[in-house]
Amino acid sequence: MTMANAADHETSGKLTVERIYADPSLTGPAPRSVKLSPDGKRVTFLKGKEDEQERLDLWEYNLADKQSRMLVDSADLMPGEENLSSEEKARRERMRLFAKGIISYYWGDDGETLLFPLGGDIFVYDLTKDAEEATKQLTKTDAYETDVKLSPDGKSVSFIRDQDIFMVDIESGKERQLTFDGEGTIKNGMAEFVAQEEMGRLTGYWWSPNSKKMAYLKVDESPVNIEKRYEINAEDFEVFEQRYPSTGTNNVLIKLGVLDLESGKTTWVDTKTQETAEETDIYIPRVKWLRDSRRLSYQWESRDQQTLKLMFADVETGKSNVILTEKSDTWINLTKDLYFLKRHNAFVWSSERSGYRHLYLYDLKGNLINQLTSGDWVVDKLYGVDEDKGLVYFDANKETPLEQHLYSVPMNGLGEIKKITQQAGVHTASFAKNMELFVDYFSSVKQPPQVSLRKADGTLVTWLEKNELDEDHPYFEFYQKAAKPEFGTIEAEDGQAMYYRLYKPTNMEKGKQYPVIVDVYGGPHAQRVTNTWGARNTYWHHMMADRGFVVFSLDNRGSWNRGKKFEDPIYRKLGEVEVKDQVKGVEFLKTLPFVDAERIGMFGWSYGGYMTIMSMFKEPDVFKVGVSVAPVTDWYLYDTHYTERYLGHPKTNEEGYEQSNVFPYLEGLKGDLMIIHGMADDNVLFTNSTKLFKALQDANKPFDMMNYPGSKHSIWGQKTRTHVFNTITDYFEKHLK
Template sequence: MSYVKSLLACAAVGLAGASMMNSVKADDRSADKLTVERIYADPSLTGPAPRSVKLSPDGKRVTFLKGKEDEQERLDLWEYNLADQQSRMLVDSADLMPGEENLSAEEKARRERMRLFAKGIISYYWGDDGETLLFPLGGDIFVYDLNKSGSDATKQLTKTDAYETDVKLSPDGKSVSFIRDQDIFMIDIETGEERQLTMDGEGPIKNGMAEFVAQEEMGRLTGYWWSPNSKKIAYLKVDETPVNIEKRYEINAEDFEVFEQRYPSTGNDNVLIKLGVLDLESGKTTWVDTSPQEIGGETDIYIPRVKWLRDSNRVSFQWQSRDQQTLKLMFADAETGKSHEVLTETSDTWINLTKDLYFLKRHNAFVWSSERSGYRHLYLYDLKGNLINQLTEGDWVVDNLYGVDEEKGLVYFDANKETPLEQHLYSVPMNGEGEIKKITDQAGVHSVSFSKNMSLFVDYFSSVEQPPQVSLRTADGELVTWLEENKLDSDHPYFKYYQQAPKPEFGTIEAEDGQLMHYRLYKPTNMEEGKKYPVVVDVYGGPHAQRVTNTWGARNTYWHHMMANRGFVIFSLDNRGSWNRGKKFEDPIYRKLGDVEVVDQVKGVDFLKTLDFVDPERIGMFGWSYGGYMTIMSMFKEPDVFKVGVSVAPVTDWYLYDTHYTERYLGHPENNQEGYEQSNVFPYLDGLKGDLMIIHGMADDNVLFTNSTKLFKALQDANKSFDMMNYPGSKHSIWGQKTRTHVFNTITDYFEQHLK
């Protein structure tokens, strides 16, 4: 979700109006029972879970980030060496940065967009030589030489007061690029010589940086790209001058800060954006014609993706119309800047963005994904935009394109071909002849990362019965070695709790239009015959999210288990509008939000009422972000169905939201005023009858606190009783061990008091 306006008045409302919940009974927090305190304590209940697992270019090592046992969110750099089959720490982040990292405001915002809350070494990059690793830490840049040992292996490249962000290694491994003070810089690894590449980044001008909606809504966190031959850099110049300046207040425990930010609220102006190609030898930038007359010359557009072709002479970019119903793949000449259209996708609703564009090395062709059939599938095109082969088809969804082994003629991807609840790795012949082959076999969700030559992949797997496992496998799925088997045995930190945990039940419910919706249900532990139990519906309900899958859900799963142990039925349903089911399943929410989603959740409750152990008079709902919005809309629209609700960081007024997200689903406000009004929560607040708790972070820069303060005032004016709990200094995720513990104890206590 994204960022909206805020009000200074929220300080008084948020701090003075917080409603404290009674604590959970002490006897329920014994060592033998799962508690919120244990869920957020160290060591992690998930077990050892390597992150950012990568294969070295030479295939000799697997590297990963791993949290410390006594501080799971502080990450260090590790390797698994295939030669000696040993794991070892390469870099201890605490040795290089003993204290807390002082993040810049830009980096804090960037990490919030990434939903990244770890510290220490959070990212790293391999050099093509397979002997060099690059990583940022504490606002500076370091390289690690695998040919050296001890303290000699790590070299610090920068040591400045400024904060270097978006660090990248050039493809030839000789240079490092980064953003400093809104400009692009590079540094020679061997000599340490630094060079500033752009000069005018200040105020509203940002070079090589992703604008707000690109970070928050498009999944693009960078604004510059190296050419494959390391001689050029394509970059975006963003001019925020047309965008309204909005004041955002971040309320802390003892003070508040006022931020002035150019925020493009729905219906208003976006940034001006230019795509340039910088020649590193001459220092000259050639500007690309991003809106040639052949496609209409429109300049009120988005550029969600940029990618070089293999020859380094051409750069591709994706041109997206303001209404997001047209997406064009464009190629531009790096020398002249002249561009032309290669292919076009259109939709009557909206087009989902992906990163599925792969240029072949040995053929003048590329693989592209499209939802033109109603489901995302893969297509092979030549460089002129002529279709060669449709590679996949059917009533199922391709989720990620991983790459192509051109020697074997195989395209690798993952999809939910067998069931929407799972995700598996597949291959398909590039020539369009032959069957799709399923490579992974364990039932659950697989996410993989291939080696450069596509001969090996790292498989990150989990299911409802298996915490995350990480293995190294050959391209045909054969196990090479476990990087982390993470067996759920008696030595596992979650073992004793798992023995008490209920196993989820999965099923389907038919929506009004006949489409099947998937649900997951946890029954209370140790159910008594004839007894009826309260239900908590845990909902998200919004686009681009799927909650019901056969996967290990980490902390959400632990809370579900804990609540089931406390005598609650826990139910989740992926209503229409949810992700990974195809456009027909998503499109019913177009131009009116909070409508069919609520209808579908009521369908879920109708099913629950057929179960003899469910108390139909004690149905509650809990959700965060869009789920918080869903909770409020359900409580307001269906007060006789949902008796208790806990809404965290909710959207309440879509007029306050950004252009890219809101207009994607509701269109431009000028063309759909009725849809906006009917999608806001305020027309329905008179319907509130039950107990409603609203929780919000008072420094939320995504769904701003204003969403809640506006609702607080409206409910007060309507003389409606409600509860609130607000968190000074917390952003959208309300993160931090102590804070999250308090949040989920508050949620738990509210349902204990009002639903049991």
């Protein structure tokens, strides 16, 4: 089928790419960014407009009157399109956030104040005032304020402007600049590139609990190489001279300081220890205040990412102490699992020292009090502690790697772990400050996202969005005819179980064999095969199954949420065990009577794009058609923190780098390969694809390409995404059917 007749499916009642990316969303009216107010009286959330799902407004559900209502209409405050700064565009790309309107908001500790940025300015909403007077604009400048935060006492708002930290008093509107040397290569309170892209740290400053001090990072980018990056748009192009730390090159210099807001003085933290006295080439991936506001914790990570130290600093002197140290022969995964108790001199910490991530209780001197969880399963996220009940709450995959549930465990380590959520699928939670209520965000392959308010024991208080898949649901008519997934396991060569998901063609004929699309990611820190509603990926799988394809996904070794033994085989050489495991998946597929072994294709994005190319090059007799989107082709072009985590420093592993790149294997290409890339990609640079284009041309290897002017790594936008997936669909229809 070609794009020209793609619309034919629209009239035949079948799912199309056009419908997948149209409004209203097929997922249904699931609210986003759901939070409980500190006083537990309200649940707030962001909700898209019916006619424009990606334009978000601020809503509340009031527990007293059991009513939902819009608090702030984003279109009233900003009727036109938002003109994003380059810094904000980059932040949103790092967050994979593509909505418009009110995209984030924050509660004040008083439970009466809400803060949100919009259009580059800052607004507060006062719940004690009438609706007409509740919204107050705090800034109105040509500059673009980013990383907006509300002080814990609810009296001030802080933000970044022109590479410095500012604050504004909510009552008076008086503005104050806090740092003054942010310009050129110096950035105050801002997260450096690798922190945003690879560490999950999008900020560089933190209020103290008593609102009297502010910890912040001063980043000096001067040691980092200047790379010229071209962003090619439809009618012009821009050349960016970006400080980009390619693997093996210099990182930023980083300092941690504590600013006293009364005096304006900064005390710099001594981040060196006896063991690391000469070491400046480090990362600071996490910073968090202790509850007394006199001590600041930060995590010190070595460049090779095999050592992680939890440090406490005295904010008056800047002196640091090592509280605990984690070591690994491969790498240490970062988390945000650090919780300081309110009434006990202790904290909860997670560690993979056993091979699986589990929870531990320490005193403030770093002495282990209790190991709270154990077993061959993974704690995914620590939510907090109810000290009155002595319970620690966390998410984990204790019963099966396909699901995620909320659990509690006694803080004293003497009781059993209790499973709180019961419905089969994937649950994530957002707790009230007092840990008595939580919002449960749930979905499964049979249920699009549901949001409910529950007591800490799991008892339902109310539905915030039941999102039932009934006749009124936008996906109902398609779901009735959609292929349903089958799950199972395949044994890797080392005996470990790998989970797969399989969609059979919707209307199978007896004795007929069908082509297969292997939809792959395959890289670290991702899990594709779960019992969850997969949104647009799921819809495309359903659509392709309806068009006569088998759709198959396998989480190979190296992927996430299975423990370090499952992840570590990729260390120091990428694209080897991952490809072997995907071939194992195909060997399983070939045992199925309805699979055509001669028509196996692969599709992947980012690391999945890399996997597609490696599989096509290394196993040309297995994979006959491939569509690779935004692929890494040369790991020398990727950044320090990600690449060195898995491959080490290039000087110590030159062979591993060469064998992990795609170029040594391109002579193996036999089948049909389509490469797709955004021409303004600042994550996996477009150079990855252009370098491969040239190499394939020099080798006289035919291939196809589709490039998107102005698009970054996610190639986002309704029209653009529609074209991308029609292109992918067409390619498999033409070459694999």
